[in-house]
Amino acid sequence: MSEAIKSAFKFEKYSILRSVINRKSDETPKSLQIGFEPKGTHFKNDGRFELSLKVRIEDESKNLQVEVDSIATYVLEGEVSDKMLNTFFYINAPAILFPYIRAYIATLTTLSGMAPINLPTLNLTQLAPELEKNTHWV
Helix, strand or coil: CCCCCCCCEEEEEEEEEEEEEEECCCCCCCCEEEEEEEEEEEECCCCEEEEEEEEEEEECCCCEEEEEEEEEEEEECCCCCHHHHHHHHHHHHHHHHHHHHHHHHHHHHHHCCCCCCCCCCCCHHHHHHHHHHCEEEC
C-alpha cells in the first residue's frame, strides 16, 4: 500500500464574521442571484493565507437578501512554486471554504423560520482573477 502525500496547503480554520437576512415577505423566492466578493492577504513570513469571502444572495424582486461575511485561514508549509501558490490561493482556497458557507446559509435560513436556501455546488474558479487582484502580500 502506498503512503498518502500530504499537501503543502492546509485549511486551518474559518469564522463567520457577519450574517444578515432581510425578508419583506414569506414568499419562497423563485430564483436567486449569488454574488461574491473575495479578498486575500498572504503573510509570507508566517506561511499563512487569509481569505475574506463575502457572499450576497437576493431574489429578483429584492424581497429576500442574505449576506454572509467570512474569513478562512490557510497554512502553507515548505517551499512551493509560484504556479502552485497561485493555484492554492486563488482556486483552492475559495473551493475549500464555500461548502462551509453553503451549510451555514442553509442552517441560518432554516432556523429563521423560512424554507432553507440550499445553494448549488458551484465551480468558483471564475473568482480567481478578482481574488488575485484583491490579494495583499504582507
